[in-house]
Amino acid sequence: MKHPRRTARRRKLGAELRALREAAGVSPEAAAKAIHGDRTKISRQETGQHRVTRLELEVLFTLYGVGDEKLREWLVALASEGNKRTWWRRHSGMLADGFKEALDLESEAARISAFQSQVVPGLLQTQTYAAALISGASTSLTEQQLDFFVDLRMSRQSIFLRGNPPQYTAIVTEGVLHQQFGGPEVLAEQLRHLADLSQSPDITIQVIPFTQTSFTDSGGSFALYSYPDPLDLDVVQVEHLDGALCLEDDETVAKYRRVLDKLRSSALPPGRSIELIASIARGLEHE
Structure with missing residues (x-):
């Protein structure tokens, strides 16, 4: 059973x-x-x-x-x-439990704060960038499976179109903006997309530049999901090689919240972050 x-x-x-x-x-x-x-x-x-x-x-x-x-x-x-029933449950059989939990958390959070040190966060990815990442992560996927997972990632982004979209903050290292998954054209398109997304009042993007000399070691990429009253729940999801781990202990969550605050203070303000993103995109377009 x-x-x-x-x-x-x-x-x-x-x-x-x-x-x-x-x-x-x-x-x-x-x-x-x-x-x-x-x-x-x-x-x-x-x-x-x-x-x-x-x-x-x-x-x-x-x-x-x-x-x-x-x-x-x-x-x-x-x-x-x-x-509750969510849009992705019809595909439940194709998804690992850890990923299902991520979708659960994402679907109803009032606030999402994510730190990524290697790739653009999934909720901000373009279709071509996502395809390059997913195909590179698993060479055993059939073309049909690849299309499925790319479409699923794009569908996740519909949370920004709902009536009460989450307040989303993404903090990335500058290295993420230079890693050419799929090639320079794919990355340039992705960076332009980030600049466009930053115009939304619900989305904040900050970059920790190479020149930052005071950097907090987070131990890896993670996301903090917050839910309003009456739920009053905060959950941290930490990524690892085989999936992700969800942490709800109050003390542990508080520790990650402090790390997130330090990462945010290490990053450029949103406006300067977008200027850096746009500058890198222009450089790629003129190569």
């Missing part, structure tokens, strides 16, 4: 429910009995492997003595993601 994916919301909800149960001195068996389940169900709910229904939450609130309305509202918001 295949169990539901452990999303960031489910993990956060489960951890909070476990803390509330333990604080109330309620055993897993007693909690399970209250919701007409068994200890395994409670265990899976508290580790984010099993969905918690609204009715089960209300029963647990009473059992654990949760009277704080703000806390109850937050936990209900965390649990509600199980009912």
